[in-house]
Amino acid sequence: MGLEIDRERIPGFDVEGKDADGMDKGILTLSVGPQHPGSGHFRLIVKVDGDIIVEALPDPGYVHRGEEKMCEYRNYIQNIPHLERPMIADSCGILYPYVLAVEEICNIPVPERAKYIRVIMAELNRCIFELYWLGIYGIFLGHSTMFMWPMADRELLIDLAEMASGARVTHAYFVPGGVRNDVPDAFPEKAKRHLLYFRNRLKEYKDIFYDNPLFQARTVGVGILRREDAINLGATGPVLRASGVEHDIRKVEPYDVYDELDFKVITMNEGDSFARAYVPWLEMYESVEIALQALERMPSGPVRTKLGPNPKGAVGEVFKRVEAARGELAYYLVSDGNPKPYRVKLSVPSFREIPVMAHLLKGAKLADMPSIYWSMNYWPVEADR
Amino acid sequence: MLRELLSPKRESSRGALDGERPANFNILVGKLSEVLVKAIDKPLGYAINWGRLWSLWPVHLETACCSLEFGAASGPRYDVERFGIIEAFGSLRQCDLMVIQGTVTRKMAPRVRMIYDQMPEPKYVIAMGACAITGGLYFDSYNVLPGIDGVIPVDVYVPGCPPRPETLIQGCILLQEKIKRTRFR
Ligand code: SF4
Numbered sequence: 001m002g003l004e005i006d007r008e009r010i011p012g013f014d015v016e017g018k019d020a021d022g023m024d025k026g027i028l029t030l031s032v033g034p035q036h037p038g039s040g041h042f043r044l045i046v047k048v049d050g051d052i053i054v055e056a057l058p059d060p061g062y063v064h065r066g067e068e069k070m071c072e073y074r075n076y077i078q079n080i081p082h083l084e085r086p087m088i089a090d091s092c093g094i095l096y097p098y099v100l101a102v103e104e105i106c107n108i109p110v111p112e113r114a115k116y117i118r119v120i121m122a123e124l125n126r127c128i129f130e131l132y133w134l135g136i137y138g139i140f141l142g143h144s145t146m147f148m149w150p151m152a153d154r155e156l157l158i159d160l161a162e163m164a165s166g167a168r169v170t171h172a173y174f175v176p177g178g179v180r181n182d183v184p185d186a187f188p189e190k191a192k193r194h195l196l197y198f199r200n201r202l203k204e205y206k207d208i209f210y211d212n213p214l215f216q217a218r219t220v221g222v223g224i225l226r227r228e229d230a231i232n233l234g235a236t237g238p239v240l241r242a243s244g245v246e247h248d249i250r251k252v253e254p255y256d257v258y259d260e261l262d263f264k265v266i267t268m269n270e271g272d273s274f275a276r277a278y279v280p281w282l283e284m285y286e287s288v289e290i291a292l293q294a295l296e297r298m299p300s301g302p303v304r305t306k307l308g309p310n311p312k313g314a315v316g317e318v319f320k321r322v323e324a325a326r327g328e329l330a331y332y333l334v335s336d337g338n339p340k341p342y343r344v345k346l347s348v349p350s351f352r353e354i355p356v357m358a359h360l361l362k363g364a365k366l367a368d369m370p371s372i373y374w375s376m377n378y379w380p381v382e383a384d385r
Numbered sequence: 386m387l388r389e390l391l392s393p394k395r396e397s398s399r400g401a402l403d404g405e406r407p408a409n410f411n412i413l414v415g416k417l418s419e420v421l422v423k424a425i426d427k428p429l430g431y432a433i434n435w436g437r438l439w440s441l442w443p444v445h446l447e448t449a450c451c452s453l454e455f456g457a458a459s460g461p462r463y464d465v466e467r468f469g470i471i472e473a474f475g476s477l478r479q480c481d482l483m484v485i486q487g488t489v490t491r492k493m494a495p496r497v498r499m500i501y502d503q504m505p506e507p508k509y510v511i512a513m514g515a516c517a518i519t520g521g522l523y524f525d526s527y528n529v530l531p532g533i534d535g536v537i538p539v540d541v542y543v544p545g546c547p548p549r550p551e552t553l554i555q556g557c558i559l560l561q562e563k564i565k566r567t568r569f570r
Contacts, residue, residue, distance in 0.1 A: 034493065035446045035477075035500050041493065062493045063449050066526040073525075082522045088450045088547065132456065151460030168549060169453060381450050 027054060032369070034062050042380040044373075048366055056361035058354050063384040071344035076102050076311055079341070081172050086348070087382040088169045090129035092121045093324030094382070095174045097331040098344075100255060101320040102176040105313040105335050108305055114178030115256040116298040120191070121164065121173060122322075123287040123294075127198070128157050128169075129325040130280045137277060137374040138209065141218050146209045153201055156194050163187055177305035188295050199288045205281060210274075219273035223360040223372040226271060235356045236349045237327020238279040238377060243271035249323035261293050273368075276375035280325075310339040326350060326377045350383035430568065437507060438561050439469035441482040446500055449487030451514040451547045458550035465550075468557055477503045482560075483537070487547070488516035488523060489530045501537045509564070511556055512539045515546045522546065 026049065033043035043059040067086060071079050083098055084091040096118070103110060131150035138146025158168055164183045165171035173180050209215055225235065230243035240247055248265040250258045266282040268275040313335030321330035327349030334343040353376045360372050447455075458465050459472060470482070477500060489497055501508070512533050515521030520531040533539060540563060543556035 034496055035444065041447050041449070062490060062496075063488060064490055064492070064528050065449075065488055065523050066528050070523070070526055085450055085522060089453050132453065135460075136456070148461050151457065152462060155457075155460070155462045168457075169547065 030366075033059075042378070042383075044361075044369075046361070046366070046369070051365050051367070053361050053364050053366060053369070056358050058358055060351075060354060060380060061384050063381045065385065067385045068344055068346060071341055073340065075339040076106065076176060076313070076341065077307075079344070080175065081170070083346075084170060084172060085381075086346075086385055087129075087324075087326075087379060089132050089379075090125045090325045091169060091171050092118070092125040092174060093129070093322065094329060094348075095172075096122055096255075096322045096324070097320040097329055098333075099174045099176055100322070101318045101331045101333045102311075102313070104318045104320065105316060105333060106176060106311045107314065108177045108307065108311070110178055110256075111302045111305065112299050113182075113301045114303045116294045117164070117179050117183060117303060118174060119257055119261070119294045120291050120298075121161065121171070121179070123291040124157050124161050126287050126325040127284050128154055128161065130284055131157070133325075133374075133377060134205075134209075134277070134280065140370045140374055141215060143209065143212070143215060146205075146215075149205065149208070153198060156198060160187070160191050160194055163190065175304065176311065177307055178303045180304070182303045188298070191295055192292065195288050195291055199285065202281070202284055202288075210278060210281070216274065218368075218371050219277060219375070222273045222368045223364060223375065224270070224272045225356065225360060227269075229359065230271065230356070233356045233359055234352050235327075236352055237323070237325075238283065239276055239353060239356060239375075240327065241265065241267045242275035242279045244269040249321055249328055253321065255320075255322055257294070258290075260297070261290050263290050273371045273375040276377070280377075312337060312339050313341065321347075324349065326379065326382075327352070346385055348382045348385065350377070350379045351385075353378050354383065434564055434567065437481070438564050441468075441470045441509070441557070441560070442480045443470060443472055443482040443484045444477060444480040444500060444504065445472050446483065446497070447486050448489050448493055448497070449514075449516060451487035451516070454547040454550055454553065455484060455486050455513065458553050463550040463554060465554055465557060468554065468561065470557055478505060480504055481507060482509050482511065484511045484513050484553075485517040485533050485537075485539075487514045488521070489533050489536065490528050491530065492528075494530055494533075494536050497533070498536050509540045509560055510537055511541045511543060511553075511560060513543045513548055513553060513556070515544060518542050518544060 027047050030046045030048060031043065032046055034041045041062045043062070045057040045059060046053050047055040067082065070082060079098070080095065084095045087094045102108070131154040135147045135150040161171060162168050164187055165173040165180070225239070225243045227244045230240050230245060235243070244267055246265050246267050251265055263286045266279050266286065268279055315335060315337045317332065317334045319330065319332045321328055329349055330347040332345040332347070333341055336342040357373065357376050357378065361369065364372060457463060481504065483501060483504065485497070512518050516523060516529070517533045520529050523529040524531060530536070541556045541560045543553055545552050
């Protein structure tokens, strides 16, 4: 009685029989997106039975801009700016494998100093992205302070990146053969100061956000991804590590100077939304550690190998992957000996989270949707390419 | 004085409250409204424009990567809330500003139009980023519209890729200037 919905008296609700999709007639189909309070430019078709989601069908593709096709009619250098646009919050991370791949196919050596600068910039960008994501996660769970704090701390790191590269978010800083320009003389000292401040500041996030009973009530035990499912569905990055799998490309397949630096791979065993929000926070400490170590060891010297006007690739193919802020990011590049690539394929972490998201939403409450959606580290622009 | 008042051939000026009046309009009411209009047109228009000016609520609609700098602009360092701009997460019916944050693809364009049609009048549009203006970096892509102005009318264009938050704020101030000078209808 009382709270029980009397379905037979609601028009359109017929408990008996199936509809055209073969679903029970008592099941309501909701179209969430692409304009809605809980997410970005992405659509989910959710079928709910009362408050429980029976099925979630993702509908991506609202920002498909044809990056891969565009690569084919631009040369290796012209491809740099538009390839970082899918994920401008982490623009160094998304450009990193492309630059590594072009260096291998065109056989370009990289100076030692440039490798260290790249590592520093990649780690700064990892923090910049994770702070942005944490802010958005906070505000969609109704925690405005958690929007304001990371957004403010992020600006300090953006200042550093801007000092080195000249642009706030779209740096286009990595080029085949090193980095575009050397960092200013004042950079190492200022970077150290900002990073130490930032590390102290991170501690306060625990008090205001992670220990907050409201945040815990909405995330602990929500959307549990078991270890086997994480592996079978192909989750990457913090989502995979929050389910207890120790997998980090920086350790498994070190690129540039990551094998000389000392850092831990963060894992947690819970696999719920809380763990998926907690792992990036712990990873930011590691990123600060890596950046500080790289700043210590950075040698002096040139930062860029001089290239001819239109570098040609050797005939062949190359596959390169790095650990970006959201997980494993890979480029597959085929060259037929021309200055333009024959085929470029991006494998982006966000796209790989879609099946995981659909799996987790099944059986969850409708009200848990924002917390699951945002814990996935899903970024529609990157997923659609 | 009285004859002048009752004279049927008085030209009625274009009132701001009810626009053009026919010649045989009730003269007394006409005079009254004219006096009223003269007295309150400016202050009323000013007050209504002032209200619109400082409560521009953008729709929560992201179309591409420029949304990142929109987020940064609502953060503490740039803080567009100073200018009365705060994202309305609740409903489209509370919004009067639409910031097109970057690329609009063929799949997104009908949805943008649908959202625009659902917003109540008065509504304003800011096209943010090179992509929303001309297609930007993606001018030769097969799935990107060459600018949003074929789909919805645009008030202010904010160039950049992405525009810095300062540029976006300047665009918002330009829009406020525009509203200030619009005659209230
Ligand atoms: S203008 Fe630049 S930053 Fe903005 S949506 Fe287009 S590519 Fe992205």
